[in-house]
Amino acid sequence: MTETTPSKFISDTPERRNDRIRRVITHLKDGTTDSYDEISTISATEYTDPALAVAEREFVFGAVPSIVAHGSEIPTPGKFVTVEMPRNKIIVVRQKDGSVKAFVNACRHRGAMLETAKSGHCRIFSCPYHRWSYDTDGSLRTITRGDTFGDLDQTDLSLAEIPCEERHGFVWVIDRVGATIDVAGWLGEEMDTILASYDMDRYTCFRAGSFTEPVNWKLMQDAFLDGYHIQYAHPNTAGKYIHTNVSVLEDFGRHCRWIKPRKSIDRWIDEDPADRPMDKYLIETHFLGPNSTLLKQPDHIELLTFRPHPTDPGQSIFEMRVIPPKVEDTDLDEEKWTALWEKNWDILLRVLHAEDFPIMRGIQAAMQSGDVAPMYLGKNELANQIFRRELFALLEKDSQ
Numbered sequence: 001m002t003e004t005t006p007s008k009f010i011s012d013t014p015e016r017r018n019d020r021i022r023r024v025i026t027h028l029k030d031g032t033t034d035s036y037d038e039i040s041t042i043s044a045t046e047y048t049d050p051a052l053a054v055a056e057r058e059f060v061f062g063a064v065p066s067i068v069a070h071g072s073e074i075p076t077p078g079k080f081v082t083v084e085m086p087r088n089k090i091i092v093v094r095q096k097d098g099s100v101k102a103f104v105n106a107c108r109h110r111g112a113m114l115e116t117a118k119s120g121h122c123r124i125f126s127c128p129y130h131r132w133s134y135d136t137d138g139s140l141r142t143i144t145r146g147d148t149f150g151d152l153d154q155t156d157l158s159l160a161e162i163p164c165e166e167r168h169g170f171v172w173v174i175d176r177v178g179a180t181i182d183v184a185g186w187l188g189e190e191m192d193t194i195l196a197s198y199d200m201d202r203y204t205c206f207r208a209g210s211f212t213e214p215v216n217w218k219l220m221q222d223a224f225l226d227g228y229h230i231q232y233a234h235p236n237t238a239g240k241y242i243h244t245n246v247s248v249l250e251d252f253g254r255h256c257r258w259i260k261p262r263k264s265i266d267r268w269i270d271e272d273p274a275d276r277p278m279d280k281y282l283i284e285t286h287f288l289g290p291n292s293t294l295l296k297q298p299d300h301i302e303l304l305t306f307r308p309h310p311t312d313p314g315q316s317i318f319e320m321r322v323i324p325p326k327v328e329d330t331d332l333d334e335e336k337w338t339a340l341w342e343k344n345w346d347i348l349l350r351v352l353h354a355e356d357f358p359i360m361r362g363i364q365a366a367m368q369s370g371d372v373a374p375m376y377l378g379k380n381e382l383a384n385q386i387f388r389r390e391l392f393a394l395l396e397k398d399s400q
Ligand code: FES
Pocket: 107, 108, 109, 110, 111, 112, 127, 128, 129, 130, 131, 132
């Protein structure tokens, strides 16, 4: 009999969770927060330098897995989404056997884009230019007027395949043909165990939206790791309900998880909550390196993803997903379920567009000045520090 080793990391024992909650309450009492060990200095060129943008495309997105979709966006064979990755424009498509593959979205004849729709369903990919066609597994099926074209070995003419894996309900890719993908290895034992415990493969993506912003992707990502701006940038929305500058964070290296208290927790500052369920008083956020923030709300998941523009460091692609339990797993009817998540979607998007994005656009514009003085990231900006530390680690590893 083989012995199995029990997982060293258990995502959340009640003791562990209680300990985190007690630490949050202590921070609230003392006006403190979990923090990094040093202040970091930022230079404006981090958001404008084309050479750095090339390195990020190659050594970050071309080297490690990042999320491109929730599996429910392509539920059945032939369903596809197209994604503009930093290095490649890709098609992600559900296979006949239920697995998922991804391909560079370019015909092997003379390069026409095979799919221009954001999402859809197809039996084959049929090129609009001369109608070569490909199976959804990427293999070339037909060369039109093949007897006049000349001899080519069709088995060598499959679409270029992008490494792709489905795990924890999400589809991940490494944006480089020939790379080896191992999402569990990238997540590490702690974050892999945490994500497994959320059962996100049983949820469904209510909506996925994609928005191009005139802002470097790191500024966008930073805004959604930042618990320090809440009362200042969102005084009449999130700032009313969520405490500013208080978090308890678990640093797992490439990824991290932290809790922020809602103001409704205040009644437990002077009264011991003992073993009461405290989820409704907290927001649980995860940074999934290199470029996503996953918010675990009591009744759904929100995923925010930030990707560099393929050429311009001054632009990025922001994707937002609201991922609730399927209607049949709730006690709502279809209409109420839709209305609920529609409202949720609108509120989230309105706050981002009205309150966060104008500030981000302002920063990017300010960074174009020739003489921006050094800037600083505080010890209290812990998740931002970790994002920056891990990004630099990837860039440095490949410059050695
Ligand atoms: S470019 Fe696709 S068939 Fe010619």
